[in-house]
Amino acid sequence: MPSSAAPRRAPLRTASPRGTSPSLFLVLIAACTAATVANIYLAAPLLSLIARDFGSTPPAVAWIASVAQLGYAVGLLFFAPLGDGVNRRRLVGALTVVTTAALAASAAAPGIAVLAVAVFVTSAATVIPQLLVPLVAERAPADRRALHVAAVISGLFAGIVAARVLGGLVGQAFGWRWVFAGSGVLTLTLGLATASVLPAERRDRDGSLLAGIAALPGLLRRSPDLWRACVRQAGMFGAWSALWTSLALLLTGPAYGLSTATAGLFGLFGLTASAVAPPAGGLVDRFGAAKTVRAAFLVAAVSVPLFWLGGHVLAALFAAAVTIHTALVASHVANQTLALTTTSTPAAANTAYVVSGFAGGALASALAGPAFGHFGWGGVCAVAGAWLVLGWGATAVRR
Template sequence: MTSATPSPPGALTDRPGPTGTTAHAGSSGPPGPAAGLPPRLFLVLIAVCTAVTAANIYVAAPLLPLMAKDFGSTPSGVAWIASVAQFGYAAGLLFFAPLGDRVNRRRLVAALSLATTAALALGAAASGTTALAAAILVASAATVVPQLLVPLVAERAPAHRRASHVAAVIAGLFTGVVAARVVGGLAGQAFGWRAVFLGAAALTAVLGLASAAALPKEKRRRTGPLFAGLAQLPRVVRSSPELRRACVRQGGMYGAWSALWTSLALLLTGDGGDGYGLTTGAAGLFGLFGLAASVVAPVAGGFVDRFGAAKVVASAYGLAAVSVPLFWLGGERLWALCAAAVAVHAALVASHIANQTLALTTTSTPAVANTAYVVAGFAGGAVASALAGAAFTHWGWGGVCAVAAGCLTVGWGATSPVVRGWRIRR
């Protein structure tokens, strides 16, 4: 995993330090070569596996109207299922992501891939929303493979190419997030939501096991309790103001994005008689706007290196703030909805790159810090998704936009220089 010279306790710096490699506790040395794969092919395989596994977290969102019809409910009545996936992923990050430093990643990736496959298959056979939610919870908790592979890619990459290699995997992650909406919506419209779950299960099994087989051989010498990394989380978060700020800001940003994108299918398909009355497949195509915005990833990385994480996050929050009134206007104007979809996704990508860089470079335990950071982001997204579903039921699309605005206000307001100064003076 990339790391940096840690800041002294209490240091308030937003500019990342130099990067290097961090030896993992319990490892006998750097990873060996992959199982016969050229470096470029290995990177492509890991990026594709990351895209597929990340897509599993969001596969339910574009299928909510189809699920509602199957279960005799309304789309807004089953919207809470999408938030279950994010809670499950956050829980999986807490328990499984820190294990990458302590157990054999080959076996861990294979086991988690098979668990995800089984859960998705059970979800496809679910007879009601409770069984479906339970399957999605397990699948999402086990689909933390991307957070195990990103550190490995950083370790294997040449020093002068490390950032570009990690960026390729992150690009795969965001591509998977968007593809889940596009492909899931189209396939669901053509074959039904259960077929989408079965397809996701098959892809996860094939790519997960292929990636596990391609991973370098490792000899782990576990010292201390298996979940020692989890026990370190409170201390690491308390000791780093910069990490806490990154967690809160990304929780707010991801919450706003999640509230809007989770509920977007409800607006586009016209739940309750309001909206555009599009088919599930046509609604899923809106994900292409998010895919277009993913091209900001390399640009945002360069800006972080040049101007520091704080300025990039502030700019991302400004862009997200502009997107909220555009989304509100998009309730009646399709062009505004298209522009807002691009803007909020670009804001999320830029904010994520800047905040994760900050989280990884301001403590001496980057693996634990990264776990805290990603969990905070997905927890914010899960809470916002649940609130957005209820808001849409009671107040329509305007209520969803209000939830998103509230997330941004909390995320930025709780970490703004004015608030920090007031706390210090106290």
């Protein structure tokens, strides 16, 4: 069994949240997830405003968005595995304070370099959602575990949409610094409120705080189910990233000639993800993760030719945006639920899962840009299709 081969989990003694109903507890965690994950994507819609304020050009400051992604990856590796060995109430509270301070530094940054450092720290400390998801999976009834995980995932995607859509609108109206400042206030409020109701935990830690990082390769090697979930989600998230990160190039190019603001409204299709997550959780609880992931890959396979057709037909692009988000979220709910329940160290397993998906998405996005430059929109669709084939094909043979 995977759990017997995994590293021994530290003994845990918990107390229920005081004065908080289970439903309210879940809503608060979902809201906190939305507010904190948005911090990773705040800079992207504000690049033109930041460049103008510092007397630069948007391409010259575009690397700040990449700094946020790098910071998040570092945070995942160093902070997310700590959920198996430390008191999560204290860790969430500490990360909330650090994130708020970094957001304040971003709002007051006198130059690009200071802003980049502040964005990096913000993103590295904003891994709170990946500490809360394993907690939700642990506390949920077995027959509704995926549904509870899906509720938090709904909050996660809602936060991404809010950062990209509302962040741009607020920045245009009041200035980019107020976006960072406002997010800091929201993060501090919801983060501390969530930390205050988390179960009290007293863990007898085995090994050093960084032992979880060192155990990740062995954990993947010993748990075929976790390995399969990681690879499949890397393929799915890679396909989504290739298409979604290149979409603005299509919409603002000769094919459609839309303005940047109008093209940005396509981010609203991300709300599909929030709507799909709870039903996807119900499907996982009823039919299992394997069948749900298989159906998600079939839906994603349909979305790729729709995206290709969307290079010329706007209605096809609308349909493709809905189908790819449906496939991504259904796959994510199923694979993450599997990752959280297949070993005795859910925080470390969740770290391996999220880092794998993130790596697949980053690599596919890196290939999509040159593909668009050399082969047009069809090249991007080819990258997405290849990632789906690799993600499923690499796990088709049972290990």
